[in-house]
Amino acid sequence: MTAPTGADRRPVDLLARFARAVRTAPGRPAVRAGGTELTFAELDRRTAGLAAALHAHGIGRGDRVGVQLPRTADLVVALLAVWRAGAAYVPLDPAYPPARLALMAEDARIALLIGADGAAPPRPGVPVLGPDAAAAPRPAAEPDPRDPAYVIYTSGSTGVPKGVELTRGGVADLVAGLEERGVYRAGPSVVGWNASMSFDASVQQWARVCRGDTVVLIGDEQRADPAALAAVLDATGVTDLDLTPSHWELLRETLTGRQVRLFMGGEPVPERTWRELADGGADAVNLYGPTECTVDATVAAITGPRPHLGDPLPGVRLRLLDDGLRPVPDGVTGxxxxxxxxxxxxxxxxxxxxxxxxxxDPDGPAGGRMYRTGDRARRGADGLLEFAGRVDRQVKVLGHRIELGEIESVLARRPEVTAAAVTVREAAPGDLRIAAYVTGPAAAGGPAVLAALRAQLPAHLVPHTLTVLDGLPLTPNGKTDYAALPAPAVAAPAAAGSGAPQGDALQERVAQEWRTVLGVASVAQTDNFLSLGGHSLAALRVVHKLRRTLDIDLQLRHLLDADDLAGFTRAVRERTQAGPVGRPALVARDRTAR
Amino acid sequence: MTNPFEDENARYLVLVNEENQHSLWPSWLDVPAGWSVAHEEDTRQGCLDHIEENWTDIRPASLIAALGGR
Incomplete structure (x- = not known):
């Protein structure tokens, strides 16, 4: 399609483009997920039926609908049907703690939930529809580009997540901009949908079905298991895959040499990763953008010696300003x-x-607004736009945007905790861990506090370590001196004295994997994997290695659900006794954002 | 570098545009075209309080009207 450029750009609404895709190739696969395939004609029929069912429940323009579904073809049906009904969707990841889901559903005032059979609505009193619900289709209301399209919750520094409301026109503009810049190829592509729907990167992938692309859902069991992912890529012919630089570390061997365009985003690409991709001739792009600007604001081809953000996508005006809102000269950080x-x-x-x-906005159309990103950047001597850190305490860990203040707020609300400080520390190059520090009695670092964190926060916000201090270090003007916080306590205090490896070869084999992956000299049977600084990718490495070397049906939950090393070893032993089970699915939840 | 919108000790205005969108604004900078002053110079918190009280729906006014208050 030819897209207008400059100020006159008026991208075509994605539902109109979807209708065109249905007419053009009704038999082409639109969605593939596991063994399920929906053609464009089938996706059209199902979304029309579900949209009509939403209408029948009074849903229309301006309403918000919660979508609480696992990663199956039904998820695409639900998201697209919400748009067809004229409403905006609110992703509610079933893996999030119920308290978190309730908070989001209430804040968004969802009018209805699309959920699996028997799902209890996270907001009392709202009706629940299954993804198979249908009614006789009716003509859809004419959308306005400013109609809300989705609400994505991001970490909030004051302790409560904040819902960002994006528009239909914004999504259409994003897709058009990526097409104009050649990031999306002209012809139909096969897109691996990797990101969780809780993250806006997912919009950049699933919404491509509207331009006639085939969307392949990368399941939780595949995205973190290199062999399973390779099988999906081979079986479906995926041409485009998004991932974070952290995820690349796990998938490097699987992806190297494949004819797949890599969409890197979610966090800054480290220089060594950039060079590795550039030198290896990978077809890779670096996408930068805050949720508040509809997913991606700039794009750079990953070539050349060092990371940069590239140029703004069509439709985005980018400015580097100083503290008087004046443009900064080249070479100066703004x-x-x-x-x-x-x-x-x-x-x-x-x-x-x-x-x-x-x-x-002092420099745009009259009455216009601009969003201040909190990201610092500068133009280098060669004209390349370089990321230069944050103005505040927001961090990115495994692609997740995290306000450390939110975690501090949850800790500070605990009665055991007198004061709390949370920071990130680099355990190894590129391996960031969230380290929490509290003052108060010993119980401030105890299981009740950890349980509260896990009950209120999604997994990516739960600290990897919790250390009790006598007092927080302070700067001369009395604020927390984050730079002076000590190295986190690695082993849980209860583990002391029980650390001597004992027993049989399997027990030692499992302990060895923990030590290797966690980079610690010793582990005790009473140690908890997460308390030792293990995160989801580390857990996947352990599970993957044991699955391969022992040929057992071990799953990520066996590690994450185990209280300690002894409990995990018991689970491994049970799987060993169950015997090999071919190549079972690894039910993993990779916490990588995309 | 202090962000000009984050200085607790500075003075601010509240601006509003035709869509009733509100903006915190540093009182020492010129008011951009298309915006008018809805709340005169005040502390940062005073301005935020004014916004919380007077701007109850963050969507553009013409969209709110088109949606019939949904």
Whole structure:
């Protein structure tokens, strides 16, 4: 399609493009997930039926619908049907703690939930529809480009996640911009959908079905298991795959040499990864952008010697400003501000925060707004735009955007905790861990506090270590001195004295994997994997290695659900006794954002 | 570098545009075209309080009207 450029760009709404894709190739696969395949004609029929069922429940433009489904073809049906009904979707990941889901559903005031059979709505009283619900189709309301399309919750520094409301026009503009820049190829592609729907990167993938691409769901059991992922890529002919630089570390051997375009995003690409991709001739792009600007704001081909952000996508105006909102000269670091039709409406029910982050634009159309990203950047001597850190305490861990203040707030609400400080530490190059510190009695670092963190926060926000200090280090003006926090306590105190390896070869084999992956000299039978600093990718490495070398049907939950090394070893032993089971699915939940 | 919107000790205005979108604004900078002052110079918190009280739906006013208040 020919897209207008400059100020006159008016990208075609994605539902109109979907209708065109259905007419053009009704028999082409639209969605593939596990053994399920939906053609464009089938996806059209199912989404029309579900949209009509939503209408029958009074859902229409301006409403928000929660979608709480696992990663199956039904998920694409549900998301697209919400748009067909004129409404916006709110992703509710079934793996999140119920308390978190309830908070999001209530904050978004969802009017209905699309959930699996028997799902209890996270907001009391709202009706629940299954993804198979259908009614007689009716003509859809004419959408306005400013109609809300989805609400994505991101970590909030004051302790409560904030919902960013994005628009239909913004998504259409994103897709058109990526096409104009050649990031999406002209012809139909086969897109691996890797990111969790909780992260806006997912929009950049699943919504491509509207331009006629085939969307292949990368399941939880595949995205973190290199062999399983390779099998999916081979079976489906995926041409485009998104991933974080952290995820690349796990998938390097699987992806090297494949004819797959890699969409890297979610966190800065480290220089060594950049060079590895560039030198290896990979077809890879680096995408940068905050959720508040509809997924991606800039793109760079990963070539040349060092990482950079590239150029703004069509439709995005990018400025580097100083503290007087004046453009900074080349070579000087400024804050990145973004403007254009892709900006979110703002933060749901947070007018003060919205007005402080989406601010009057002194250099755009009259009455226009710009979003201050909190990201610092500079133009190098060669003209390349380089990321230069944050102005605040937001961090990226495994592609997840994390406000450390949110974790501190949850800790500070515990009665055992007097004061809390949370920071990130690099355990190994590129391996960031969330380290929490508390003051108070010994119980401040105890199981009740850990349990509270796990009950209220999604897994990617749960600290890897929790250390009790006598007092937090302070700067001369009395603020927490984060740089002066000590190295985290690695082993749980209870483990002391029980660390002598004992027993049989299997027990030692499992302990050896922990030591290798966690990089610690010794582990005790009473040690908890997460408390030792293990994160999801580390857990996957352990499980994957044991599965391969022992040829057993071991799954990630066996490690994550185990209280300690002894418990995990028991699970491994049980699987050993169950015998080999071919190549079973690894039911893993990779916490990588995309 | 202090972000000009994050200085607790500075003075601010509240601006509003035709869509009733509100913006915190540093009082020492010129008001951009298309925006007018909805709340005169005040502390940062005073401005945020004004916004919380007076801007109850963050969507553009014309969209709210088109949606019939949904």
């Amino acid at each position: 804050e990145l501000y973004l403007a254009g039709p892709r900006l979110a409406h703002g933060y749901l029910h947070r007018p003060g925060l919205t007005a402080a982050c989406f601010v009057a």
